[in-house]
Amino acid sequence: MLLGILGLAVSAAFCAAAAEAFRRKILPAAPRDTALLLVLLFATALQSLMILGAGVAGLLSPIPLTLLSAAGLGALAFARLLPTLPRPLFERPVGVEGWILAAGAALLAVSLLVKTLLFSPYWGDALYYHLLNVAEWIQSGRLAAGFCAQPRIWWPMGFELLETWWCVFLHHDALIELAGAQMLFLAALSIRVIARVHGADPRRAALLFAFIPAVILHATSCGNDLAAAAWVLAAYALAADRLPRALQAFPLIVSAGVKPTAVFAAAGVALYAFRARPRMPLGRAPALCLLAGALLLGGYWYARNWAVKGHPLYPVYGQEGLESHRGNPVEGFDTLRGTLEELPKRMVDRGRYSVLSSDMTSWGWFVLPWGIPLTLLAARRNPEFRRLALSFTAGAMAAIALSPLNQFNLRFALWFPALFALGAALTPSRPLLAALVVTSLLNFAATLVPVEIAGAERLRPPADFPLGEPLAVVAGPEAPGYLYYNADLRRRVHYPQSMAELRATGARYAVVLEPTSWAPDAGMWKQVARGIYEIP
Amino acid sequence: MRFLDPIVAGLILVLRLVRIPLREAPGDWIVVLALFWIAQSFLPPTSKARAVPLMVAGLWLTAIYAVHQAPFTWTLIASR
Numbered sequence: 001m002l003l004g005i006l007g008l009a010v011s012a013a014f015c016a017a018a019a020e021a022f023r024r025k026i027l028p029a030a031p032r033d034t035a036l037l038l039v040l041l042f043a044t045a046l047q048s049l050m051i052l053g054a055g056v057a058g059l060l061s062p063i064p065l066t067l068l069s070a071a072g073l074g075a076l077a078f079a080r081l082l083p084t085l086p087r088p089l090f091e092r093p094v095g096v097e098g099w100i101l102a103a104g105a106a107l108l109a110v111s112l113l114v115k116t117l118l119f120s121p122y123w124g125d126a127l128y129y130h131l132l133n134v135a136e137w138i139q140s141g142r143l144a145a146g147f148c149a150q151p152r153i154w155w156p157m158g159f160e161l162l163e164t165w166w167c168v169f170l171h172h173d174a175l176i177e178l179a180g181a182q183m184l185f186l187a188a189l190s191i192r193v194i195a196r197v198h199g200a201d202p203r204r205a206a207l208l209f210a211f212i213p214a215v216i217l218h219a220t221s222c223g224n225d226l227a228a229a230a231w232v233l234a235a236y237a238l239a240a241d242r243l244p245r246a247l248q249a250f251p252l253i254v255s256a257g258v259k260p261t262a263v264f265a266a267a268g269v270a271l272y273a274f275r276a277r278p279r280m281p282l283g284r285a286p287a288l289c290l291l292a293g294a295l296l297l298g299g300y301w302y303a304r305n306w307a308v309k310g311h312p313l314y315p316v317y318g319q320e321g322l323e324s325h326r327g328n329p330v331e332g333f334d335t336l337r338g339t340l341e342e343l344p345k346r347m348v349d350r351g352r353y354s355v356l357s358s359d360m361t362s363w364g365w366f367v368l369p370w371g372i373p374l375t376l377l378a379a380r381r382n383p384e385f386r387r388l389a390l391s392f393t394a395g396a397m398a399a400i401a402l403s404p405l406n407q408f409n410l411r412f413a414l415w416f417p418a419l420f421a422l423g424a425a426l427t428p429s430r431p432l433l434a435a436l437v438v439t440s441l442l443n444f445a446a447t448l449v450p451v452e453i454a455g456a457e458r459l460r461p462p463a464d465f466p467l468g469e470p471l472a473v474v475a476g477p478e479a480p481g482y483l484y485y486n487a488d489l490r491r492r493v494h495y496p497q498s499m500a501e502l503r504a505t506g507a508r509y510a511v512v513l514e515p516t517s518w519a520p521d522a523g524m525w526k527q528v529a530r531g532i533y534e535i536p
Numbered sequence: 537m538r539f540l541d542p543i544v545a546g547l548i549l550v551l552r553l554v555r556i557p558l559r560e561a562p563g564d565w566i567v568v569l570a571l572f573w574i575a576q577s578f579l580p581p582t583s584k585a586r587a588v589p590l591m592v593a594g595l596w597l598t599a600i601y602a603v604h605q606a607p608f609t610w611t612l613i614a615s616r
Contacts, residue, residue: 369597
């Protein structure tokens, strides 16, 4: 464990140092918040690239990654590129409002850290397919694919690379939620930059967004919607600051590997970016370097699916594709029209805040009552902000229109409520600060313990079941398989689709979740623990 | 141009009132936003009185949101 912590620290130091060295090389005089945003962007990309490279090479384990990071640090030191310690990241708060906002940020940061340490992954989609990849990759030491019949494991898994980085050194998922917290930090930093450019209060804007219930819940859900939102907001921020086009494109290309819905939002970012020319050029070499890294991270999954499954957009297209996941943007604008028709009801959030936010937005107590009126006012008096609002709206509409229609589809534009945080932050006033504090506390308290946790705990194997005993999952393609790997990700989990495959696994016990055509009497086998049966 | 704002907001208000029963209008957030927009457009840009419709709209919308969400927020907080 100590070696794992050391490896994690060395790798984190290498990613941060290399990112800062690259940032200084291409933009030595960037404003403080933009510089920090770029470092976080580059460091995140580097973390993901390390896992991608090691995974493809079959070297996905702590020792090669630690050695690679140490060698990278050494190379930076040898080339005299090792940056000195940065200036303090955060300024000392000024005045009562400054201290209130700083306290809010600290409260959120501490709560995320505590949740990371206390929670095990609990959210449906994460358990059903996102994290299965993380567990299988770490167990096999490579980017394993096609290990179960669930087609959704073939989605782009860019965010799972980052989650793997947080797990691989410890061979444990104790810190996995920090990947989501990292994405929340990236989103908040991006909003700070956009707010500064538009003359809004950066701290208010960032905090308002960070306290939206959907955002808080997604930060620890291990799903990829917040990650997609963070990359989209980063693209908006770099466009707001009029950085070179290659830099503006970088987050959007990377986001293609996180979730295609982020790419759909590119329409809005492009509309906004082309309002003004970049302030400065970028050399050809760094631009090519950026685009190559982004294309690797964004395109790997599509190339893999093309090579293995015959279609880059598998599982939505291609053989045995998931037709239900196709949007129908042209056929009567079904998705967009349906969502807009339901929006009046969804906005009032008639239900408990949850990650999926079925038939609701989970945008919380501030956005509808205060955020929307203030945004309307801001758009009315400020032409620059009006352009931003129009581009946000166009991007969100494109993201919704190109996605399938379902009750949960507003999470595909989780970045959109940032517009209301920015609009509200353009009106500094004490009464509004009071509304911000009260509504943020309500949002925070209502999301302290996600509602999905209880359901996941009921399905988890009992604590007294032997940790190293392999398990076979007897179910259809839909099964919360991640629950069975253990927190240390060492238990072998098999996903047979016939009795012959079940026997071939060599497992003695099976988790029986539902009767299947090939094992209709599985529920009658000898039960050895809650939900676990001895294979006859 | 001066009357464009209230005309657009008025149109939204009328269209919304056509779609929902009149008794539901006070609890409809689109109606409240349209009224807020109309009130704002009739006040001079620099008037301090502009804060009044904002506060009224904000509190009204908070009440609408609370009618639907407060029981769930209370359940989530009380169950800790």
